[in-house]
Amino acid sequence: MTQPEGPPVLDAIASAPAPGRGGVLDKGRQFLRKHGKRLWWLHSVYALGLGATVVTFAQKGFDHARWLAISLSLTWLLVVLFFRVFGSGARQEKVEFAHARVRLRFFAMTYALKNLYQGMLFFLLPFYWKSTTLGDVNSWFIGLLAACALLSTLDIVFDRILMKWRVLASLFHGVTLFGCLNLVIPALFPDTPTRTSLLCAAGITVVFFWTLHVPWRALRKKWVIALFFASLAAGTTGIYFVRRGIPPVPMHVPYASVGPQLLKDGRLSMEVKTLHASVIHELICVTDVVVPGGHGDKLHHVWRKDGGEVERWGEETTRAQGGPNGIVRLRSTLQKRDLPANLAGSWSVDVETEDGQLVGRATFRVVD
Numbered sequence: 001m002t003q004p005e006g007p008p009v010l011d012a013i014a015s016a017p018a019p020g021r022g023g024v025l026d027k028g029r030q031f032l033r034k035h036g037k038r039l040w041w042l043h044s045v046y047a048l049g050l051g052a053t054v055v056t057f058a059q060k061g062f063d064h065a066r067w068l069a070i071s072l073s074l075t076w077l078l079v080v081l082f083f084r085v086f087g088s089g090a091r092q093e094k095v096e097f098a099h100a101r102v103r104l105r106f107f108a109m110t111y112a113l114k115n116l117y118q119g120m121l122f123f124l125l126p127f128y129w130k131s132t133t134l135g136d137v138n139s140w141f142i143g144l145l146a147a148c149a150l151l152s153t154l155d156i157v158f159d160r161i162l163m164k165w166r167v168l169a170s171l172f173h174g175v176t177l178f179g180c181l182n183l184v185i186p187a188l189f190p191d192t193p194t195r196t197s198l199l200c201a202a203g204i205t206v207v208f209f210w211t212l213h214v215p216w217r218a219l220r221k222k223w224v225i226a227l228f229f230a231s232l233a234a235g236t237t238g239i240y241f242v243r244r245g246i247p248p249v250p251m252h253v254p255y256a257s258v259g260p261q262l263l264k265d266g267r268l269s270m271e272v273k274t275l276h277a278s279v280i281h282e283l284i285c286v287t288d289v290v291v292p293g294g295h296g297d298k299l300h301h302v303w304r305k306d307g308g309e310v311e312r313w314g315e316e317t318t319r320a321q322g323g324p325n326g327i328v329r330l331r332s333t334l335q336k337r338d339l340p341a342n343l344a345g346s347w348s349v350d351v352e353t354e355d356g357q358l359v360g361r362a363t364f365r366v367v368d
Contacts (some may be wrong), residue, residue: 025158052290060141064252065127065187068120068180075116079173080211082109088166110159114152117176121149124179130254131247133358138247148172170212178205184294185251191283192295194248195355202239206232218331251297253351253360256287268328277343283334285349285362288327298354301332311338344368 086092086106124145132142149159151172164167181201186192210228218224239246259268260275262284285301301313313332329353343366351359 019238033086049102053111053202057344061187063125068123068184069188071116071120072177072180072184073175073305075113075120076177076208078109078113078116079169082113082163083212085109085196092164100297107159110163112161114155114158117152117172120147120176120180121145121152124183125149127183127249128247130252131249132357133247133361136358136361137245138358141246143181144175148175149343164245166212170209173212174205174208177208178202180204182246184299186250186296190294191296192293193244193355194251194353196296196358198239198243198246199236203232206235244358245359246355248291248297248353248359250293251288251353252290254290256285256349256351256360258283258347258349258362260284260363262286262331266331274365274367276367279365280339280343281336283339284331285330286331287349287351287360287362288329289330289351289359292326295328297355299328299359300354301328302350302352303334304334304348304350305340310334310340322333 086109125142130146132139151162162172175316178201181195182197182323185197185200186194210231212222216227219228237334251322257268257271259272260280260283261269264268266286268284268286285303289299290298299315302309302316303311305311311332311334313330315328315330318330318332332349345366347364347366349362351361355360
């Protein structure tokens with residue numbers, strides 16, 4: 001069987017029965033048949049521009065993140081309903097050759113899903129971007145979210161490939177669900193540690209996979225229930241062990257610097273990127289950490305030289321007083337006696353959670 005040339009949703013509109021022949025309706029249908037594919041790609045460009053608008057909206061504040069919970073719920077229900085109605089793979093191929101009303105219903109659902117995904121994914125991007133430390137292992141996740149956001153704007157790819165196969169759709173939704181929950185949980189429940197958000201997000205994502213792939217009647221069997229709890233344990237445990245590769249949203253570090261001297265107000269007298277070993281008597285690092293979801297994590301300064309750990313400071317001894325609301329200021333000092341004999345090399349001071357997630361980093365270099 002040959003595939004239709006234009007986008008199926010436009011073909012469905014073009015082939016819908018008309019009350020009469022000729023006139024504006026017939027000309028409109030001929031236009032859609034001829035230019036349908038170009039119009040659909042043009043719509044993808046429009047969707048990308050709309051996503052950029054959502055990114056701008058997300059900059060207004062973390063308080064809007066709680067609304068993602070509604071979008072997540074609607075998308076979850078739509079995805080499950082979509083595959084219950086239209087099936088996956090070969091069964092879904094029949095939709096393209098079904099009655100025009102069936103095709104319209106099919107693409108109305110995919111259109112709704114695309115808009116929900118676009119809103120959620122583009123909303124996430126600025127938060128994950130600020131929490132990502134470029135060059136670190138947690139950089140991959142922002143790339144994954146950006147790829148998903150781009151896919152959600154490509155109508156033809158989304159309709160004909162992504163939503164055609166249940167496995168691909170579940171992976172796409174799982175990434176979106178997991179990424180959103182890491183932001184939604186601290187928005188709904190302030191002062192939640194990032195570890196708790198990660199484990200809850202992983203557990204809920206596993207539950208989603210089961211609702212999409214396993215019928216409820218199968219849960220009557222004991223071995224299925226055992227497998228469900230085993231997969232739940234595996235999912236949460238796996239995420240815990242790879243937590244270093246997930247940015248600790250919504251926390252981020254807008255300011256991080258190192259200098260040789262501190263002013264009375266707690267700021268550095270100078271901020272350095274390169275300094276000579278002979279002038280070093282002590283090194284001071286000051287970092288501001290934005291915690292819009294509340295202060296649920298204990299934070300640490302970890303001094304490293306050429307990748308090796310030199311000193312670790314707990315928050316109890318580094319937190320400065322008088323920071324603005326929603327900002328924690330950390331300060332740590334390395335005295336001359338605490339410094340290694342050979343100071344030359346690449347240095348960094350990492351802000352880490354108690355569980356080892358990297359929040360931000362200050363870098364500098366010492367030369368002989």
